[in-house]
Amino acid sequence: xxxPDFEALFERLVRDVPDFPKPGVMFKxxxxxxxxxxxxxxxxxGLAAAGRDEAGNxxxxxxxxxxxxxxxxxxxxxxxxxxxxxPVRKSGKLPSATYSVSYALEYGEATLELHSDAxxxxxxxxxxxxxxxxxxTAAATVQLVELCGATAHGLAxxxxxxxxxxxxxxxxxxxxxxxxx
Amino acid sequence: xxxPDFEALFERLVRDVPDFPKPGVMFKxxxxxxxxxxxxxxxxxGLAAAGRDEAGNxxxxxxxxxxxxxxxxxxxxxxxxxxxxxPVRKSGKLPSATYSVSYALEYGEATLELHSDAxxxxxxxxxxxxxxxxxxTAAATVQLVELCGATAHGLAxxxxxxxxxxxxxxxxxxxxxxxxx
Numbered sequence: 001x002x003x004p005d006f007e008a009l010f011e012r013l014v015r016d017v018p019d020f021p022k023p024g025v026m027f028k029x030x031x032x033x034x035x036x037x038x039x040x041x042x043x044x045x046g047l048a049a050a051g052r053d054e055a056g057n058x059x060x061x062x063x064x065x066x067x068x069x070x071x072x073x074x075x076x077x078x079x080x081x082x083x084x085x086x087p088v089r090k091s092g093k094l095p096s097a098t099y100s101v102s103y104a105l106e107y108g109e110a111t112l113e114l115h116s117d118a119x120x121x122x123x124x125x126x127x128x129x130x131x132x133x134x135x136x137t138a139a140a141t142v143q144l145v146e147l148c149g150a151t152a153h154g155l156a157x158x159x160x161x162x163x164x165x166x167x168x169x170x171x172x173x174x175x176x177x178x179x180x181x
Numbered sequence: 182x183x184x185p186d187f188e189a190l191f192e193r194l195v196r197d198v199p200d201f202p203k204p205g206v207m208f209k210x211x212x213x214x215x216x217x218x219x220x221x222x223x224x225x226x227g228l229a230a231a232g233r234d235e236a237g238n239x240x241x242x243x244x245x246x247x248x249x250x251x252x253x254x255x256x257x258x259x260x261x262x263x264x265x266x267x268p269v270r271k272s273g274k275l276p277s278a279t280y281s282v283s284y285a286l287e288y289g290e291a292t293l294e295l296h297s298d299a300x301x302x303x304x305x306x307x308x309x310x311x312x313x314x315x316x317x318t319a320a321a322t323v324q325l326v327e328l329c330g331a332t333a334h335g336l337a338x339x340x341x342x343x344x345x346x347x348x349x350x351x352x353x354x355x356x357x358x359x360x361x362x
Contacts, residue, residue: 076260
């Protein structure tokens with residue numbers, strides 16, 4: 001769901017950084033967008049739409065942000081929707097009892113955790129992150145949500161890197177991407 | 182500046198987790214507070230007061246959040262104040278040119294980074310984090326702000342662990358702590 005206004009906003013405020021984090025990768029740096037109040041407010045409004053029905057009513061019980069850049073977007077989206085914020089974190093960061101899911105990276109694997117009492121059975125949650133790349137983080141987060149007995153309502157991201165086919169890792173999860181590259 | 186309403190809120194929604202991240206430490210887990218919409222909104226309002234004058238006008242040009250829990254609070258505070266959000270991150274996470282400051286931990290050291298073009302000379306910034314402990318993170322962040330030629334207006338935190346004397350590491354920086362333990 002690319003919209004023209006987000007396309008212009010991202011052209012102006014998302015910076016391409018070549019060879020980060022490694023040679024050959026063009027990193028999409030969103031920090032200039034976050035530093036622009038109007039731009040940041042616009043993307044929060046845009047992402048929050050994924051948690052509302054057509055009448056504008058909030059249809060989710062919580063918003064999940066994935067560490068670390070996802071926190072920056074998910075927390076304001078939760079406040080905008082009138083629901084709580086729940087962090088999914090890297091291994092060893094959450095202090096209480098957790099569920100864990102590991103997933104493959106290009107080299108090795110990563111583990112994400114969610115407090116096992118963070119969501120109640122039957123709750124519907126919106127996942128928010130900055131970028132959908134291969135979909136590994138999002139798919140692991142959906143698994144964590146389901147371990148709590150809750151349901152992933154959808155995923156909202158600033159940017160979908162469609163050439164990495166992350167959408168294929170997400171089954172039929174609803175995806176809102178403000179910009180598709 | 183402990184206020185009775187925050188004291189009651191924190192008693193109800195901040196969870197003590199013993200022996201995390203290591204034996205003998207009582208960790209203050211703020212995730213139940215973040216998951217409570219009204220509680221989260223109240224602490225964002227409370228922190229944002231540190232960026233306003235007595236007439237309610239915003240007196241800072243940006244809000245800095247320190248990775249990772251600081252992001253969850255600082256991003257909504259920036260939006261509430263009508264200014265941009267700037268992340269201070271752990272070493273190697275920011276893609277463009279950075280300033281770096283290292284500081285001592287109990288064992289070893291940590292390095293924090295700030296994009297060198299993230300703040301303009303003369304700007305005033307509010308630092309936001311969840312907890313003021315020894316003050317190492319906050320003092321390093323003040324140094325990063327000053328390397329950009331900007332000024333730290335103050336630090337706003339949910340909790341000050343006063344027995345760790347973090348305030349002593351901050352010279353005369355204005356500190357707003359919603360709860361002092």
